[in-house]
Amino acid sequence: MTGSGIHLPMQSIEAQHLAELVEQFLELLRDTEIGEDAALNRLTPVVYPEDADASAEFADATSADLLDRRAADARVVQAGLVALGEGPDAPQQELSLAGSEVDPWLRTLASLRLVIASRLGIEADPSPDPDDPRLGVYEWLGYRLDLLVDAADELDGV
Template identity: 45%
Template sequence: MGHHPTGSAVSVSISIARIEGRNLLHLIDEFLELVGGPRTSADPALARLAPTAYPDDDAAAAEFRRGTRDELFDRRRKDALVMREDLVEFDTDGDGDPLAPHDVVIPDARVDAWMRTLAAIRLVVASRLGVDHDDHHDPEDTRFHVYDWLGYRLDDLIQRADDADAATA
Protein backbone atom coordinates (compact mmCIF):
# COMPACT_ATOMS: atom_id res chain seq x y z
CA MET A 1 0.00 0.00 0.00
CA GLY A 2 1.12 3.55 0.39
CA HIS A 3 1.40 4.03 -3.34
CA HIS A 4 -1.60 6.21 -4.01
CA PRO A 5 -0.92 8.58 -6.89
CA THR A 6 -3.01 11.31 -5.33
CA GLY A 7 -1.35 10.90 -1.96
CA SER A 8 -4.72 10.32 -0.36
CA ALA A 9 -4.88 7.92 2.52
CA VAL A 10 -7.57 5.29 2.44
CA SER A 11 -8.51 2.51 4.74
CA VAL A 12 -9.60 -1.04 4.24
CA SER A 13 -12.55 -2.43 6.13
CA ILE A 14 -12.95 -6.12 6.86
CA SER A 15 -15.81 -7.82 8.62
CA ILE A 16 -14.89 -10.59 11.02
CA ALA A 17 -16.83 -12.47 13.63
CA ARG A 18 -15.90 -11.91 17.26
CA ILE A 19 -14.65 -15.47 17.56
CA GLU A 20 -12.43 -14.95 14.49
CA GLY A 21 -10.96 -11.84 16.07
CA ARG A 22 -10.18 -13.76 19.26
CA ASN A 23 -8.67 -16.62 17.26
CA LEU A 24 -6.52 -14.18 15.28
CA LEU A 25 -5.30 -12.62 18.52
CA HIS A 26 -4.38 -16.05 19.84
CA LEU A 27 -2.43 -16.86 16.66
CA ILE A 28 -0.69 -13.46 16.77
CA ASP A 29 0.30 -14.02 20.40
CA GLU A 30 1.77 -17.43 19.55
CA PHE A 31 3.56 -15.90 16.57
CA LEU A 32 4.99 -13.12 18.75
CA GLU A 33 6.27 -15.76 21.16
CA LEU A 34 7.94 -17.63 18.28
CA VAL A 35 9.67 -14.63 16.70
CA GLY A 36 10.52 -13.15 20.08
CA GLY A 37 12.11 -16.37 21.32
CA PRO A 38 15.55 -17.82 20.65
CA ARG A 39 16.39 -17.11 17.05
CA THR A 40 19.09 -19.74 16.88
CA SER A 41 16.51 -22.46 17.30
CA ALA A 42 16.39 -25.27 14.78
CA ASP A 43 12.61 -24.81 14.61
CA PRO A 44 11.58 -25.40 10.99
CA ALA A 45 8.98 -22.61 11.29
CA LEU A 46 11.73 -20.08 11.99
CA ALA A 47 13.65 -21.40 9.00
CA ARG A 48 10.52 -20.98 6.88
CA LEU A 49 10.18 -17.36 8.04
CA ALA A 50 13.82 -16.63 7.11
CA PRO A 51 14.58 -18.76 4.08
CA THR A 52 18.10 -19.39 2.91
CA ALA A 53 19.26 -16.70 0.51
CA TYR A 54 22.00 -18.90 -1.00
CA PRO A 55 20.83 -22.53 -1.00
CA ASP A 56 23.93 -23.70 -2.87
CA ASP A 57 26.48 -21.86 -0.72
CA ASP A 58 26.37 -22.68 3.00
CA ALA A 59 29.02 -20.11 3.95
CA ALA A 60 27.32 -17.27 2.06
CA ALA A 61 23.91 -18.33 3.42
CA ALA A 62 25.23 -18.31 7.02
CA GLU A 63 26.82 -14.88 6.54
CA PHE A 64 23.64 -13.45 5.01
CA ARG A 65 21.53 -14.96 7.80
CA ARG A 66 23.79 -13.44 10.49
CA GLY A 67 23.39 -10.02 8.91
CA THR A 68 19.65 -10.06 8.27
CA ARG A 69 17.84 -12.60 10.45
CA ASP A 70 17.44 -10.40 13.55
CA GLU A 71 16.28 -7.45 11.45
CA LEU A 72 13.77 -9.65 9.62
CA PHE A 73 12.35 -11.12 12.83
CA ASP A 74 12.22 -7.66 14.44
CA ARG A 75 10.16 -6.42 11.48
CA ARG A 76 7.89 -9.46 11.67
CA ARG A 77 7.40 -8.77 15.38
CA LYS A 78 6.58 -5.08 14.75
CA ASP A 79 4.11 -6.02 12.01
CA ALA A 80 2.38 -8.52 14.30
CA LEU A 81 2.15 -5.92 17.07
CA VAL A 82 0.47 -3.51 14.62
CA MET A 83 -2.10 -6.14 13.72
CA ARG A 84 -2.60 -7.07 17.38
CA GLU A 85 -3.21 -3.43 18.25
CA ASP A 86 -5.87 -3.18 15.54
CA LEU A 87 -7.61 -6.25 16.96
CA VAL A 88 -7.32 -5.34 20.66
CA GLU A 89 -11.10 -4.92 21.01
CA PHE A 90 -11.39 -8.70 20.52
CA ASP A 91 -9.13 -9.27 23.52
CA THR A 92 -12.11 -9.81 25.81
CA ASP A 93 -14.62 -12.60 25.82
CA GLY A 94 -17.39 -10.03 25.88
CA ASP A 95 -21.08 -10.68 25.83
CA GLY A 96 -23.15 -11.40 22.82
CA ASP A 97 -23.02 -13.64 19.82
CA PRO A 98 -19.47 -14.89 19.07
CA LEU A 99 -20.48 -15.16 15.40
CA ALA A 100 -21.72 -11.58 15.19
CA PRO A 101 -19.77 -9.72 12.51
CA HIS A 102 -17.67 -6.75 13.44
CA ASP A 103 -16.04 -4.29 11.06
CA VAL A 104 -12.34 -3.65 11.54
CA VAL A 105 -11.03 -0.57 9.75
CA ILE A 106 -7.36 -0.88 8.81
CA PRO A 107 -5.67 2.40 7.88
CA ASP A 108 -3.73 2.26 4.62
CA ALA A 109 -0.38 2.63 6.38
CA ARG A 110 -1.07 -0.55 8.36
CA VAL A 111 -2.43 -2.84 5.63
CA ASP A 112 1.00 -4.10 4.54
CA ALA A 113 1.80 -5.09 8.13
CA TRP A 114 -1.44 -7.07 8.22
CA MET A 115 -0.66 -8.81 4.94
CA ARG A 116 2.88 -9.68 6.00
CA THR A 117 1.65 -10.98 9.36
CA LEU A 118 -1.15 -13.12 7.92
CA ALA A 119 1.28 -14.56 5.37
CA ALA A 120 3.93 -15.20 8.03
CA ILE A 121 1.50 -16.91 10.42
CA ARG A 122 0.26 -19.00 7.51
CA LEU A 123 3.87 -20.03 6.80
CA VAL A 124 4.29 -21.11 10.42
CA VAL A 125 1.08 -23.15 10.29
CA ALA A 126 2.20 -24.67 6.96
CA SER A 127 5.52 -25.59 8.51
CA ARG A 128 3.80 -27.27 11.46
CA LEU A 129 1.54 -29.22 9.07
CA GLY A 130 4.26 -30.12 6.56
CA VAL A 131 2.68 -28.13 3.72
CA ASP A 132 5.16 -27.10 1.02
CA HIS A 133 2.61 -25.52 -1.33
CA ASP A 134 -1.15 -24.92 -1.44
CA ASP A 135 -2.09 -28.14 -3.23
CA HIS A 136 -0.03 -30.22 -0.81
CA HIS A 137 -2.93 -30.97 1.51
CA ASP A 138 -6.42 -32.36 1.59
CA PRO A 139 -8.90 -29.50 2.19
CA GLU A 140 -11.24 -32.01 3.86
CA ASP A 141 -8.61 -32.77 6.53
CA THR A 142 -9.71 -30.66 9.52
CA ARG A 143 -6.09 -30.11 10.60
CA PHE A 144 -5.75 -27.71 7.66
CA HIS A 145 -8.77 -25.51 8.39
CA VAL A 146 -6.72 -22.80 10.13
CA TYR A 147 -4.24 -22.80 7.24
CA ASP A 148 -7.07 -22.43 4.72
CA TRP A 149 -8.84 -19.78 6.82
CA LEU A 150 -5.67 -17.69 7.02
CA GLY A 151 -5.34 -17.98 3.24
CA TYR A 152 -8.93 -16.84 2.81
CA ARG A 153 -8.38 -13.87 5.14
CA LEU A 154 -5.16 -12.91 3.34
CA ASP A 155 -6.77 -13.17 -0.11
CA ASP A 156 -9.76 -11.12 1.07
CA LEU A 157 -7.51 -8.41 2.50
CA ILE A 158 -5.43 -8.25 -0.70
CA GLN A 159 -8.59 -7.92 -2.79
CA ARG A 160 -10.01 -5.19 -0.57
CA ALA A 161 -6.70 -3.31 -0.61
CA ASP A 162 -6.54 -3.57 -4.41
CA ASP A 163 -10.13 -2.32 -4.65
CA ALA A 164 -9.32 0.62 -2.35
CA ASP A 165 -6.24 1.45 -4.45
CA ALA A 166 -8.26 1.31 -7.66
CA ALA A 167 -10.91 3.59 -6.19
CA THR A 168 -8.32 6.27 -5.40
CA ALA A 169 -6.42 5.99 -8.69
Protein backbone atom coordinates in the same frame (compact mmCIF):
# COMPACT_ATOMS: atom_id res chain seq x y z
CA MET B 1 -0.62 2.44 0.56
CA THR B 2 -2.64 5.59 0.71
CA GLY B 3 -6.27 6.46 1.18
CA SER B 4 -8.79 6.25 3.95
CA GLY B 5 -8.16 2.60 4.64
CA ILE B 6 -10.22 -0.52 4.29
CA HIS B 7 -13.14 -2.03 6.14
CA LEU B 8 -13.81 -5.76 6.34
CA PRO B 9 -16.43 -7.68 8.28
CA MET B 10 -15.02 -10.05 10.88
CA GLN B 11 -16.83 -12.35 13.23
CA SER B 12 -15.93 -11.76 16.87
CA ILE B 13 -14.91 -15.40 17.24
CA GLU B 14 -12.58 -15.02 14.25
CA ALA B 15 -10.96 -11.99 15.84
CA GLN B 16 -10.46 -13.92 19.08
CA HIS B 17 -8.86 -16.87 17.30
CA LEU B 18 -6.67 -14.60 15.19
CA ALA B 19 -5.56 -12.75 18.33
CA GLU B 20 -4.52 -16.09 19.86
CA LEU B 21 -2.58 -17.02 16.72
CA VAL B 22 -0.80 -13.68 16.68
CA GLU B 23 0.13 -14.06 20.35
CA GLN B 24 1.53 -17.55 19.66
CA PHE B 25 3.42 -16.15 16.68
CA LEU B 26 4.95 -13.41 18.82
CA GLU B 27 5.96 -16.04 21.39
CA LEU B 28 7.62 -18.09 18.64
CA LEU B 29 9.56 -15.02 17.47
CA ARG B 30 10.52 -14.07 21.01
CA ASP B 31 11.36 -17.47 22.51
CA THR B 32 12.92 -19.44 19.66
CA GLU B 33 16.41 -19.20 18.25
CA ILE B 34 16.95 -19.34 14.51
CA GLY B 35 17.83 -22.89 13.59
CA GLU B 36 15.83 -24.43 16.46
CA ASP B 37 12.48 -24.54 14.68
CA ALA B 38 11.73 -25.30 11.03
CA ALA B 39 8.81 -22.85 11.08
CA LEU B 40 11.04 -20.00 12.20
CA ASN B 41 13.62 -21.02 9.63
CA ARG B 42 10.95 -20.76 6.96
CA LEU B 43 10.46 -17.11 7.92
CA THR B 44 14.16 -16.51 7.21
CA PRO B 45 14.72 -18.36 3.95
CA VAL B 46 18.08 -19.42 2.59
CA VAL B 47 19.02 -16.91 -0.08
CA TYR B 48 22.03 -18.72 -1.55
CA PRO B 49 21.09 -22.41 -1.55
CA GLU B 50 24.19 -23.32 -3.56
CA ASP B 51 26.57 -21.51 -1.17
CA ALA B 52 26.18 -22.45 2.51
CA ASP B 53 28.85 -20.00 3.70
CA ALA B 54 27.28 -17.04 1.87
CA SER B 55 23.84 -18.04 3.14
CA ALA B 56 25.07 -18.24 6.72
CA GLU B 57 26.79 -14.88 6.43
CA PHE B 58 23.67 -13.28 4.96
CA ALA B 59 21.47 -14.87 7.65
CA ASP B 60 23.77 -13.62 10.41
CA ALA B 61 23.53 -10.11 9.01
CA THR B 62 19.78 -9.98 8.33
CA SER B 63 17.74 -12.60 10.22
CA ALA B 64 17.39 -10.76 13.52
CA ASP B 65 16.24 -7.59 11.76
CA LEU B 66 13.80 -9.53 9.59
CA LEU B 67 12.28 -11.26 12.60
CA ASP B 68 12.09 -7.94 14.48
CA ARG B 69 10.13 -6.48 11.56
CA ARG B 70 7.81 -9.50 11.54
CA ALA B 71 7.21 -8.97 15.27
CA ALA B 72 6.50 -5.26 14.73
CA ASP B 73 4.01 -6.17 11.99
CA ALA B 74 2.35 -8.71 14.30
CA ARG B 75 1.99 -6.05 17.00
CA VAL B 76 0.15 -3.83 14.49
CA VAL B 77 -2.27 -6.73 13.91
CA GLN B 78 -2.56 -7.31 17.64
CA ALA B 79 -3.42 -3.64 18.23
CA GLY B 80 -6.06 -3.74 15.50
CA LEU B 81 -7.65 -6.80 17.03
CA VAL B 82 -7.65 -5.17 20.47
CA ALA B 83 -9.38 -2.13 18.98
CA LEU B 84 -11.92 -4.41 17.31
CA GLY B 85 -12.56 -6.12 20.63
CA GLU B 86 -13.35 -2.77 22.20
CA GLY B 87 -16.19 -2.26 19.72
CA PRO B 88 -19.78 -3.31 20.19
CA ASP B 89 -20.24 -6.80 21.58
CA ALA B 90 -21.80 -8.21 18.42
CA PRO B 91 -21.18 -11.50 16.62
CA GLN B 92 -19.91 -9.59 13.60
CA GLN B 93 -17.91 -6.40 13.64
CA GLU B 94 -16.09 -4.30 11.08
CA LEU B 95 -12.33 -4.40 10.99
CA SER B 96 -11.09 -0.96 9.99
CA LEU B 97 -7.51 -0.59 8.84
CA ALA B 98 -5.72 2.60 7.96
CA GLY B 99 -3.77 2.42 4.72
CA SER B 100 -0.52 2.22 6.70
CA GLU B 101 -1.78 -0.88 8.56
CA VAL B 102 -2.64 -2.93 5.49
CA ASP B 103 0.89 -4.08 4.62
CA PRO B 104 1.69 -5.22 8.18
CA TRP B 105 -1.57 -7.18 8.19
CA LEU B 106 -0.75 -8.78 4.84
CA ARG B 107 2.75 -9.73 5.94
CA THR B 108 1.54 -11.11 9.28
CA LEU B 109 -1.20 -13.27 7.80
CA ALA B 110 1.27 -14.57 5.21
CA SER B 111 3.82 -15.29 7.98
CA LEU B 112 1.22 -17.15 10.03
CA ARG B 113 0.41 -19.27 6.97
CA LEU B 114 4.10 -20.04 6.49
CA VAL B 115 4.44 -21.18 10.09
CA ILE B 116 1.36 -23.38 9.88
CA ALA B 117 2.45 -24.72 6.48
CA SER B 118 5.74 -25.72 8.07
CA ARG B 119 3.91 -27.47 10.90
CA LEU B 120 1.72 -29.29 8.35
CA GLY B 121 4.66 -30.27 6.19
CA ILE B 122 3.41 -28.24 3.23
CA GLU B 123 6.61 -27.75 1.29
CA ALA B 124 7.44 -30.22 -1.43
CA ASP B 125 4.26 -32.24 -0.77
CA PRO B 126 1.31 -29.85 -0.89
CA SER B 127 -1.10 -32.53 0.36
CA PRO B 128 -1.27 -32.38 4.17
CA ASP B 129 -3.38 -34.75 6.21
CA PRO B 130 -6.97 -33.59 5.54
CA ASP B 131 -7.93 -34.60 9.09
CA ASP B 132 -5.33 -32.33 10.71
CA PRO B 133 -7.30 -29.49 12.37
CA ARG B 134 -4.48 -27.06 11.61
CA LEU B 135 -5.35 -27.39 7.92
CA GLY B 136 -8.63 -25.58 8.54
CA VAL B 137 -6.76 -22.74 10.24
CA TYR B 138 -4.29 -22.61 7.35
CA GLU B 139 -7.13 -22.41 4.83
CA TRP B 140 -9.02 -19.82 6.89
CA LEU B 141 -5.92 -17.62 7.02
CA GLY B 142 -5.70 -17.96 3.24
CA TYR B 143 -9.31 -16.85 2.93
CA ARG B 144 -8.69 -13.84 5.22
CA LEU B 145 -5.51 -13.00 3.32
CA ASP B 146 -7.37 -13.16 0.01
CA LEU B 147 -10.09 -10.81 1.32
CA LEU B 148 -7.45 -8.39 2.53
CA VAL B 149 -5.59 -8.48 -0.79
CA ASP B 150 -8.82 -7.78 -2.69
CA ALA B 151 -9.65 -4.88 -0.38
CA ALA B 152 -6.11 -3.50 -0.72
CA ASP B 153 -6.37 -3.74 -4.50
CA GLU B 154 -9.63 -1.77 -4.38
CA LEU B 155 -7.97 0.80 -2.15
CA ASP B 156 -5.13 1.21 -4.63
CA GLY B 157 -7.62 1.52 -7.48
CA VAL B 158 -9.43 4.46 -5.86
